Amino acid sequence: MNAADVMTRPVYTVEPTVTVRAASALLVDHGFSALPVVEPGGLLVGIVSGSDLLVANLERAATTVDRIMTAPVISAPLTASPTELASAVLGHRLRCLPVVDARGSVVGVVSRGDLLRVLTPDDDVLAVRVDRLLTAYSRTRRWDVEVAGGTVVVAGPFDDEAERRVVTALVRTVPGVAGVELRPALGPVRAS
Incomplete structure (x- = not known):
């Protein structure tokens, strides 16, 4: 497994001459933490x-991305x-790590969430999803959930x-569940 398997693509980029306002709108619209800045050829x-865009918007000093971008940039x-x-x-x-090809062109980004x-x-992940579903069903955390191999x-x-x-039936509605096994707790022991 390598960066090509982990990265998010397509990648959204901006050119250095893009306005701070346009870059901010792109970042907000897609929920990114950062945007790679590339030359017209993609380098x-x-x-x-x-953070850069927030400061630039508050100060209203910089008008284009090239005035506030971090360069050189760390990439993978x-x-x-x-x-x-x-x-x-x-x-x-970093919150966002650009991934580049052999020419230095951006082909993707890796975020903390991707990793x-x-x-x-x-x-x-499956155990958390099932536990959340069962807790919502019972309105309390009544059961312990373990998952092995999708079961x-x-x-x-x-x-x-x-x-x-x-x-x-509820557990089977969760995508990725291969099987379900119930292990009822034993009731209280009665004295004879």
């Missing part, structure tokens, strides 16, 4: 962050591993067979 020349090659990408993002406190998606096991194990007390069927 990376800088990056403009939401298409061949960078997830570990290398994470090291660059964390080591330089978290790659580094977080699918079973963990969801729900452990805890069930009121009756009808509730077991409902819980099973």
Whole structure:
């Protein structure tokens, strides 16, 4: 796995002559944290962050991106591993890391969220989704949820067979669930 597998594309970029106002609108419209700044041929020349744009909008001093962008910019090659990408993002406190091809043209970006998606096991994400669904159903956290290989194990007390069927049906609605196993909690032991 490398940057090509992790990065978000298509990538939105701006040229140095784009106005601060237009860059701000693009950033807001798409929910990005930063925009790579490229020459007309696509070569990376800088990056403009939401913070840069916010300051420029408040001060109303700069009118174009080239006056506020950070240059030179840290970037990663298409061949960078997830570990290398994470090291660059964390080591330089970046929210957005442009990915460039051999010519230096921007072909994608890697965000912290992209890295978290790659580094977080699918079973963990599935467990959180199922737990959230069951908590919403019961209005309390009644069951423990574990996932292995897409099979969801729900452990805890069930009121009756009808509730077991409902819980099973609910869990099966979550995309990615391969199977469901219920492990009812044992009731209190009665003294004889």
